[in-house]
Amino acid sequence: MRETAARATSSGPGRVLIAVYAIFALSATARATVQIATKFTEAPLAYLLSALAGVVYIVATIGLAGHGPGYRRLAWAAVGFELVGVLVVGTLTVLDTADFPDDTVWSVFGRGYGFVPLVLPIVGLAWLHWTRAPR
């Protein structure tokens, strides 16, 4: 491997990260699908948000698992969006729970998921930074 190349995000500890992302992609998407299919009218905003989170996790998993600058950009965008999402939704749900009658993955900074949704994007961004091409 040349010194100037970025290291693969899908190698070494990156595989552990991808495993966690894949599990969140599966669980968030499955949860949103069930919510939207069975009780969409109860809390449309929260369920659409669940679906969006699921898609973001899927895209992040693909970005981290793929090779090359395109996948790396995809991963940056998805993981960055994920961090913004969990911070915004987390803050909104802490301040005012009325608009979120049903929990999403990102509610209260991911409390329902052991706060992993809050830690995950930070680790993800750190890993993307760590494996980037040296200048």
Place this chain on the structure above:
Amino acid sequence: MIQALVVVVWIALAALAVFGIATTASNRPPGRPHKIVTSVVVALLLVQAMIAAVRVFGGVQLPESTTFLIYLVVSVCVLPIGLQFATAEPTRWGGAVLAVAAIATGVVVWRLQDLWVVGGA
């Protein structure tokens, strides 16, 4: 669900997670021991899934039987996929990947336990 079996499954999953993390910590790539240990745990999960499925299809009423059955399938599938992914690259991190899969399966079993609310049974 059988309470005693759930406890056994949980202990097996915890042991697998600890084993995986231990091999990562001691810089050992995944190998035959990982495959054997994972197979044993998957066998336990299969037994649990078959007993639960037989009881659901045999007439046990659950409030969310579809969700329960989906979780049941997931509980068996995560570890084999995780093992595949863990052994695909022979580095120390394979064990940690297995540990993640084991912990996720533990959460799934916990959800199964939650969904198993039967009137009496």
